[in-house]
Amino acid sequence: MSRVSAGTYSHTTPSGAVTAAHRGSAGSAGDGRPGGGSPPSPPARRVRRPSWRDPRLLAGLAIVAVSVLLGVRLLAAADDTTTVWSVAADLPAGHAVDAGDLRPVEVRFGSPGLAERYLPATDLPPGTVLLQDVSTGEMLPRAALGEGGTQDVAELPISLSAESVPVGVRPGHVVDVWVTPADVAARQAREAVRVLEGVTVVAAPESAGALGPSMTRQVVVAVPAEEEAAIARALAALADGTVVLVGRG
Amino acid sequence: MLGERTGVLVAAAGAAWEVEALRALAGPSARSVLLKRCVDLSDLLATASTGQARVAVVAAGLPGLDADSVSHLRSAGTAVVVVADARSRGAGVVLAGVSAVVDETDVERLAAVVPAATLDEDVCGETEETGDATDDREGSGPGSHEPGRVVAVWGPAGAPGRTTLAVTLAAELAARGHDTLLVDADGYGGAVAQHLGILDEVSGLLGAVRLANSGRLDARGLAATAREVRADLRVLTGLPRADRWVEVRPAAFDLLLTTARSLCRYVVLDLGFSLEQDPQSYGSSVPQRNHMTVGTLDVADEVVVVGGADPVGLARLARGLVEMREVVPSATTRVAVNRVRASLGWTEQEVRAMVEGFVTPASMHFLPDEPAVVDRALMSGRPVQDSGDSGLARAAAGLADALTGDPTWVPGRRVRLRRRRAGTTR
Numbered sequence: 070m071s072r073v074s075a076g077t078y079s080h081t082t083p084s085g086a087v088t089a090a091h092r093g094s095a096g097s098a099g100d101g102r103p104g105g106g107s108p109p110s111p112p113a114r115r116v117r118r119p120s121w122r123d124p125r126l127l128a129g130l131a132i133v134a135v136s137v138l139l140g141v142r143l144l145a146a147a148d149d150t151t152t153v154w155s156v157a158a159d160l161p162a163g164h165a166v167d168a169g170d171l172r173p174v175e176v177r178f179g180s181p182g183l184a185e186r187y188l189p190a191t192d193l194p195p196g197t198v199l200l201q202d203v204s205t206g207e208m209l210p211r212a213a214l215g216e217g218g219t220q221d222v223a224e225l226p227i228s229l230s231a232e233s234v235p236v237g238v239r240p241g242h243v244v245d246v247w248v249t250p251a252d253v254a255a256r257q258a259r260e261a262v263r264v265l266e267g268v269t270v271v272a273a274p275e276s277a278g279a280l281g282p283s284m285t286r287q288v289v290v291a292v293p294a295e296e297e298a299a300i301a302r303a304l305a306a307l308a309d310g311t312v313v314l315v316g317r318g
Numbered sequence: 319m320l321g322e323r324t325g326v327l328v329a330a331a332g333a334a335w336e337v338e339a340l341r342a343l344a345g346p347s348a349r350s351v352l353l354k355r356c357v358d359l360s361d362l363l364a365t366a367s368t369g370q371a372r373v374a375v376v377a378a379g380l381p382g383l384d385a386d387s388v389s390h391l392r393s394a395g396t397a398v399v400v401v402a403d404a405r406s407r408g409a410g411v412v413l414a415g416v417s418a419v420v421d422e423t424d425v426e427r428l429a430a431v432v433p434a435a436t437l438d439e440d441v442c443g444e445t446e447e448t449g450d451a452t453d454d455r456e457g458s459g460p461g462s463h464e465p466g467r468v469v470a471v472w473g474p475a476g477a478p479g480r481t482t483l484a485v486t487l488a489a490e491l492a493a494r495g496h497d498t499l500l501v502d503a504d505g506y507g508g509a510v511a512q513h514l515g516i517l518d519e520v521s522g523l524l525g526a527v528r529l530a531n532s533g534r535l536d537a538r539g540l541a542a543t544a545r546e547v548r549a550d551l552r553v554l555t556g557l558p559r560a561d562r563w564v565e566v567r568p569a570a571f572d573l574l575l576t577t578a579r580s581l582c583r584y585v586v587l588d589l590g591f592s593l594e595q596d597p598q599s600y601g602s603s604v605p606q607r608n609h610m611t612v613g614t615l616d617v618a619d620e621v622v623v624v625g626g627a628d629p630v631g632l633a634r635l636a637r638g639l640v641e642m643r644e645v646v647p648s649a650t651t652r653v654a655v656n657r658v659r660a661s662l663g664w665t666e667q668e669v670r671a672m673v674e675g676f677v678t679p680a681s682m683h684f685l686p687d688e689p690a691v692v693d694r695a696l697m698s699g700r701p702v703q704d705s706g707d708s709g710l711a712r713a714a715a716g717l718a719d720a721l722t723g724d725p726t727w728v729p730g731r732r733v734r735l736r737r738r739r740a741g742t743t744r
Contacts, residue, residue, distance in 0.1 A: 107581060108581070110541045110544040110546040111546065112545065113516045113546060113553060114516065114518050115516050115517060116517060116698075116699045
């Protein structure tokens, strides 16, 4: 195996001498030796050891975080339940509603128009009174609420014998008050007279006297305050006659 | 038959200078005689193989002319004189093995150059390097550096651990601050790239020999085909498929070796196992698959022979050592016995005595069998040293000590490196 020699084709000098460079044999050539600025080699592409600083890992973590965040936002946006008031106890019409009577509940209404019929739980104007009776667990509709109803209603106590009261009457029931006149002239008519129509029972305490069942009961009904004439007529009629409460609906 | 006159072949590829050249070569006063005007390279090679011509005058632009064909001509005893044209001058093409170069404007000189051209002629000795065409490629010029050392890692058939040792040794040399080039020269499918986890698909070896064959390989070109793996360690990756060994022409590979010497302080070559020479018939040269192995062993400053420690490995090692002594009698041999393990029941003295029954190596080294360390290194694509302290790394360090004779080596540096790497490995 002979050492290889090499020639280079190169310019001819003016004198005609062939210029050539012998480059092959050991140590003759090369523009670089260690430390002498040897020509650089491009870096090799190599397999990388798995590292926590791998950009792909960071990108993966970022994708997971972003999707979690987006999912939370999406679910929050998709939550279309509304918080409305529900009634904690049976309340009669005319009752002044305050927050203690109510519990917030979350419900989902099928149509947006439906939600507007109910009072959202964020909102309870002071001095709200019930215009109708509501019972435990019912959602509080806007239609059942009125403003400052207390001064518009006169509470009229009626004392009557226990058997003249429908069984199970309780606050909120709407009743008519009939009187059978006691005096002869009136009795000739052979007809009882309805003195109050469609009034609401505000209170009907059980006649639980300490000594035994009482024969009379008190029932308080609400009469619109502006119907003073009706109150006066009713009081007169109630004074002499037999009073009967007739429940309606 | 020819008397004192030199037999000349001319292959001018139709160049305009041919008429003038023929007048200069075959005139009445010429000291040469024209044997044949060849029409192409094949004609030239065939005619040269008859062995009658002493000189071939070849146009630089002759289609197919490369370092390999020059090498063929030389092996037939024909010196090559190239007539350079404007294009080859511009490209600065360098062909290995050319005895003389004459410019096409100056072909009268052939009358003097051709009879004097011989195979052993050193063109460089006759002429001063003045050409500006070479300046930018030559750098600081010849002779300014001592040549790098060629360390061949060879081993007999089987898988004694040639590549593992070559990679470990190269990494060790690089860690000591020696500029090292690791060349995968295994003609049977090298695996250096896999050992170092290199993903580049391009074969550095094929790229470099292609440059060498076309005469364009210099230190810069070699550096560009190599890949830097870490500080002071470059790798020339091997054949992508074993059957592409044909492309590694012997002349080009030899030029690659000499260029590598000029590029790096140490050139570590991972060789194939076979030393077999394909028989040459009728002067034609058949391709030599094992030229990379044999040619490297021939010029290597150091040969590290790797063998397994088991009975099969040692038997092959013994045969390999004998075979190697026949092929390359002069190489300085160091023997590395790999995968030494206690379960084999042989002491180092017994193995040493067995090896020394065949050759007297400059040194013997015993590499312990540490499959876990090697596996970790392979799986991470890093040299064994990166996995921390191990018997294998220490044995490689011992081998590097013997190769370099390096008293300046400070172990403290490696301790620091080891500690740092241990943190990232585990």
